[in-house]
Amino acid sequence: MGSISISINDLLNFSGEELVAVGLSFRVALWCAILTLPPSVMIAWWLARKNFKGKSIAEGFFNLPLVLPPVATGFILLLLLGKNGFIGKYLNEWFGIKLAFSFYAAIIASIVVSFPLAIRAIRLSIEMIDPAYEEAAKTLGANSLQTFFRITLPLALPGIVSGFVLAFARSLGEFGATIIFAGNISGETQTIPLALFNEIQIPGHETSAFRLLLVAVVFSFAAMSFSEFLVKKLHHHQ
Template sequence: MRPVLGFSADEWTAILLSLRVATVATVFALPFAIFAAYALARWRIPGKLFIDSVLHLPLVMPPVVTGYLLLLTFGRQGPIGSFLYDVFGITFSFRWTGAALACGVMGFPLMLRAIQLSFDTIDRRLETAAGTLGASHGWTFLLITLPLALPGIIVGIILCFARALGEFGATITFVSNIPGETQTIPSAIYTYTQVPGGETQALRLTFVSIVIAMAALIASEVLSRRINKR
């Protein structure tokens, strides 16, 4: 295959796989982040501080530790991994879906934090007023709380996507570095830096990673400003 825009077939594979993994990771992490953020911001839960700390652990733990824990849990011999494989035929280890899982776990705390802060800043009197007018808790959440928290949700989505796009330690520990299957941009950069003459490819992918991350941050800022104006 001829190079396209200066990138080889292997480089394009890593770029497209990174976008795919980051997108899937963000989409599947979003509902869990919204639920957890709302629960932490609104509900009285025993041991809330402990739960909050556990959910934010991937932020402070070494990524390799997170990846190893995922391997122990979701690997073919792990308690959840073996169950999913035996019952549904689903496997995560050494697959791109495992890379998405690892990236989602690593990006989840950033998304959770942004959404939780957004829920915390909402004036609860607005929710109370909706309740006095006959709105149920569900409709109040959908029509009042969720729209008001939308800027924080957008920021959380972008942060999670950007974090997933640059994830390396947890991914390579959990799903290895398999070209065409789990080799994302960071893994490909690492590979190119280890072979003679690979500096050019590593530099190109580094540039791509910077461009995508900058575009995501600019998009989040523009969307947040537009929503705030409305």
């Protein structure tokens, strides 16, 4: 890639395909964060508060997407949920559901790679809560469910917010698992990283690639800054 000369007008002159990729990335990331949060909270609480045989194996399983190459994660999803996959073939035969190479596949791929980050952030927050608060609530007549919702969740809120934003931000940057399981279909699964990859491959499209790069950086930076702001505000009010 040669030297790049880009004006302000170039930076603002988004093409229709670029805008579609930006909008699609935002939708995928938002759905990923929303769907990741509830199971992440439950699993984080389970790992933080329970001791059981095989706990290290469970921790390793939930953290596996952190160390697996994203392409390998995508291939595993394809083997499981593809049209002829172990689970996917039954979804297709019984319900007519085809997940691979669809908008839903992009969300699933993002959820899988984001899941460990959300769990870790929420688990750390729960582990920092003194169990004495929960025990005090139970001695005052609250059952386990009431204690969880009235004591644990409010005190763990900064970590929950961090987990939500981490899942959102990780989804914005997801590439490897998505391109294998969801494909690179313009208007359906082509998120910012995939569109950026396309533009880098085409000579003369450096300006388009730079626009997409700038959007990715701004989105990610804004998400993390907003997370830090909210966490500090929540800590201040606790």
